[in-house]
């Protein structure tokens with residue numbers, strides 16, 4: 165039983181408020197990823213849960229018990245640091261058992277736990293080595309092993325993969341996923357990498373400048389972002405944003421005119437609020453949602469600038485007036501720099517945002 | 526590549542010349558001199574003359590004992606003190622850190638004569654502040670300069686005062702190179718501050734502490750200023766005479782260069798031997 169609940173959590177460093185009242189509910193056994201650009205307060209939130217930073221306001225509860233004033237070691241958490249934070253002068257085995265040994269845990273139990281962790285992470289052969297003699301991936305495993313040995317109710321990860329090379333990162337990502345399934349405990353994972361967030365999370369918490377922007381399952385955030393920030397942050401390559409203006413609202417739809425594409429118009433059915441005619445808006449279209457000319461509701465002409473061919477797909481960086489668009493094309497080997505072509509937008513595959521960035525549904 | 530090296534050496538020649546004349550040659554020469562009888566003119570080669578005398582010289586054993594005694598007591602006490610000072614300096618609670626850092630380092634740059642004079646005043650029998658303070662807590666005043674044990678203690682106190690801060694600054698640099706998150710990990714592992722110090726800080730400081738210990742041992746082996754200036758040339762009655770003083774007395778008072786050279790080589794040999802033992806004891810487990 166270890167749900168984690170953050171209620172109006174505030175963090176101030178002196179006069180600087182860096183977390184502005186975060187409300188996050190994490191269910192027992194859930195894998196939640198905090199994602200956001202560097203400096204948005206992800207680590208600060210995680211460190212408050214761990215007890216490494218004081219909580220300036222609000223409450224954090226673990227397993228239903230408010231732990232604001234509970235010692236870090238008594239919160240039932242274990243943390244994996246970005247820099248691994250292994251004890252440099254101890255062997256892998258000593259690193260794993262240090263905490264238990266220091267607390268007079270029975271020797272047999274310590275050995276059992278260390279052996280189990282080493283087995284899970286396949287580091288049995290490294291037990292006599294020192295951190296200096298390990299590769300980045302192996303160090304990461306030891307750091308995770310040290311967390312497992314504590315048998316915590318909640319695992320906290322602070323950008324654990326950011327010091328690894330791309331290939332290893334993918335491999336460790338899978339292992340962390342596997343670990344979550346195997347242990348079935350709550351995991352809170354911090355990263356600035358939206359791919360990690362999308363692939364690992366049961367639910368993602370998107371943060372920006374100390375505010376929770378949206379909480380939801382990865383594909384929900386992808387399909388139905390609450391605002392322009394989330395729309396732009398989730399998904400790779402990024403969503404395209406085209407300036408537009410409302411020219412008509414009628415029959416539960418708004419007609420918008422794109423600003424830079426020769427007066428092209430698009431009729432977008434809306435369910436909720438209707439913006440005023442003349443209001444400036446932004447149309448968001450993901451690279452994978454540009455269709456071939458004629459297939460969508462409106463076509464816009466573009467000129468290919470650079471094409472990246474990844475094999476299965478290609479990304480064409482195209483100029484359309486003053487706006488640069490990223491267009492995904494299935495293995496379009498024929499597209500080359502300088503090509504003129506048309507892409508089509510489907511209203512149901514385009515998102516509308518007001519000038520402040522809020523979603524218009 | 527060859528010609529580049531040659532050019533480099535040509536640029537280095539002036540330095541190498543000076544180095545050879547003022548460093549290498551005296552080192553080699555004094556080694557030769559230690560095998561010569563230098564009280565006769567001309568000097569003659571007599572290997573047993575100085576070295577033989579050294580082995581049987583009570584003054585040498587007195588100086589050796591004093592030096593080693595100071596070394597064995599003063600160096601560990603000073604290093605321990607330096608570690609404590611460094612930990613305090615590193616505390617986030619400390620205000621005006623720069624000021625303390627300067628204060629700790631200041632004794633090293635104070636002139637030796639001035640510092641010795643102040644110590645003589647502070648420890649003087651009737652007017653010294655130290656005896657006044659001792660008196661005020663009911664301890665009878667101590668005659669620091671006329672008795673061997675207080676005089677030795679005084680030397681150790683003075684040397685410690687002068688060098689503890691210097692070592693603390695070096696150890697502080699070592700402390701600051703230990704990443705903060707290692708301590709955070711230990712905190713999450715429920716390891717108390719005190720245990721963190723003994724199980725994390727000290728082991729990780731080991732290389733720095735060994736470095737400080739080696740420097741201090743070499744320095745103490747050559748100890749000269751304090752017994753020369755504070756206890757007036759190793760007084761009372763040779764009670765604080767060190768190898769450095771013996772060397773000075775033989776070489777520059779009695780002009781017995783051969784014997785002084787033998788003492789000098791003994792000092793250097795001992796320093797090297799102790800340092801090697803030290804490094805071996807503190808070696809990294811493989």
Ligand SMILES: Nc1ncnc2c1ncn2[C@@H]1O[C@H](COP(=O)(O)OP(=O)(O)O)[C@@H](O)[C@H]1O
Pocket residue numbers: 177182200201202203204205206207208209
């Ligand atoms: N100890 C601190 N003192 C003052 N400001 C801090 C401290 N730690 C973090 N901050 C500030 O808080 C904000 C959030 O930091 P952090 O949580 O580390 O961001 P993230 O992990 O999302 O990159 C940043 O603006 C950072 O400068």
Ligand SMILES: [Mg+2]
Pocket residue numbers: 206207208323
């Ligand atoms: Mg961070």
